Amino acid sequence: MERRSLTLEDVAREAGVSRATVSRVINGVRNVDPAIRDVVREAIERTGYAPNRAARSLVTRRTETIALVISGAGEESDGPAHGDGPSHDHDPSHGDGPDGPHNAFAARVFADPFFGRVVSGVVGFLRPRSMHPVLMVAESAAARKQVTGFLRQGSADGALVVSTHAEDPLPAMLVAEGLPAVCFARPARPVPVSYVDLAHRAGGRLAAEHLLAGGRRGLVTVTGPLDLPAGQERLAGFRETLERSGMPYVPIAEGHFTRESGAEAMARLLAEHPALDGVFVANDLMAQGACELLRERGRSVPGDVAMVGFDDSSVALTCRPPLTTVRQPVERMTAAMAALLQEHVQGTRTEPTSLIFEPELVVRDSA
Amino acid sequence: MERRSLTLEDVAREAGVSRATVSRVINGVRNVDPAIRDVVREAIERTGYAPNRAARSLVTRRTETIALVISGAGEESDGPAHGDGPSHDHDPSHGDGPDGPHNAFAARVFADPFFGRVVSGVVGFLRPRSMHPVLMVAESAAARKQVTGFLRQGSADGALVVSTHAEDPLPAMLVAEGLPAVCFARPARPVPVSYVDLAHRAGGRLAAEHLLAGGRRGLVTVTGPLDLPAGQERLAGFRETLERSGMPYVPIAEGHFTRESGAEAMARLLAEHPALDGVFVANDLMAQGACELLRERGRSVPGDVAMVGFDDSSVALTCRPPLTTVRQPVERMTAAMAALLQEHVQGTRTEPTSLIFEPELVVRDSA
């Protein structure tokens, strides 16, 4: 049943040439007589030959595989306990128990609509090149070791890192080991690593301008986590613009990019500034929460309060009303990450590089 | 900068033993003197050695990698055109253009909250075993070839297949090539392949019983695609139960598991049966659509109309009101898929096997 896999040797015999020639044909090296080339191609076709990845990888030192890492900060496993073997994990909900997700982190991350767009962009770039990402989750120290180990043993050529927390140590670890990596968003503390990011400040500006253009003057904002560059910059852009319009003071409430925190922040703002008539919420998930809270409190959107979100994630459409939002071209950004990583792997680019994308205002019904 | 990677040889020298011994220690083979074992371990630690995956894979004929394939039916690329090379694609939106996702399929799939749960379950099983899934999308004939090719060249040991359409030819292709595979849900047409599935019929029953228990008598249902076993069975279970309660006739409207189709189906039902007071919607996404439509039409949920969804996906919580729904333990199911595949790969199980999971009613606010 398990037919011994075909080798170059078999194809070579079939075509009446040497292994080397078949190899050349497969790898598209010139210096091959067109006639012979066709004969070989036919032999490959006829036999259904598929080159062995491991063998090739062993000699080329390339895997043509990249890792897509969803990485969190040190949370659980960086606590006081240490010295355990690398495969042990301190999270009590860990393990392949009957409860499905081995930990809350993975479940949370994969449920985020943002994740789908990330994957979509990466796959969009990779697939036409016959490459496919290996998905890794790294929220603990042990998991991060797994990532570097994975790369060091040559299981992948490099890593695409999407961090969910500001203090993620993974980028620095990768750099320290000399492993090719590209991050989504500039790391909170400087690391000589390539990254792709959004012009967050410009995004905040777009939001402010739109709200202002709509005649709103009682403006407030629900910010993202202010220890994240993205959180700071979006706020800065928003503030800046209002300031230029003679509104130096803007009430703010900090959220952490979750729906619940958006609702809570909105509640605080509403309590302190009942006259508000426009709000910039630093991501769509929080905007959804804010929207619901506003409705509960009897304020209509956009009638009483105009709202601009950020990201243009799927919830922007799901939300009632559909959200006017600052679109982050996530798919293009993650595709660019893959392209950049590819260059680093191939050695056609060596210096850490950053690519900044421009946001775009998508006007729907909320403002 | 690029330090030549360490080899077994280096570690062996460092530890003063032979390559074979180091190999034994690493692979946990007995027959190693504990003292020597420790010396070797220390040498590994000291040198920071990481075994080369390709080299190992070449001899073991195992990759310790599995593919997670999100697969659609033949759609675009199975049209009249054919004979193109495998890397060509007919979808005009294909390619790494500036528009992000190389095709609508990937974008649609990855945006589905269901996808996150699938990944979460798979990763939950794999990660404690230091394995990581390779993500593949296969919605065209060419893409499916890529999948079988990927496995045939030994890039992965087997595939986990999640089909989004009834007539997906991939499972049959995999079986025909003798490649290890496990599917999510029973294939629409019989294929001798292992799969994990839900007792859909029991789920339909749960929904009916709950609605009945709530005193609702004007019951209708929005079904899933009726060419899918899941669609048929959920309906059958629902019908069955009502029939036993003396309600042989149930108005139905078919949807295709999208929010829009749910709203449309609900609209049809409402037009024909304005007196309805309870509805079973065959998935949460459609339920959300139905819910919104009901509200637009001035019917409150659950006041005027009680609603039970299916899946318990993230939208069940997002939905206003939060959905009472039939929970599908997706994470456990996909973890089981991975476990089953593992057995097939290791040869500890050879016959196609099916694992059926029981659904569970989650009562929230909509019914």
Place this chain on the structure above:
DNA sequence: GTGAAAGCGCTAACAT
């Protein structure tokens, strides 16, 4: 332009 041959780093007989 093509073939012969030398490894890539590892595991698994087989010897010892």
Place this chain on the structure above:
DNA sequence: ATGTTAGCGCTTTCAC
């Protein structure tokens, strides 16, 4: 219990 050795299937000099 440990070392020696023969490949796994491929790419890549190096001759021709």
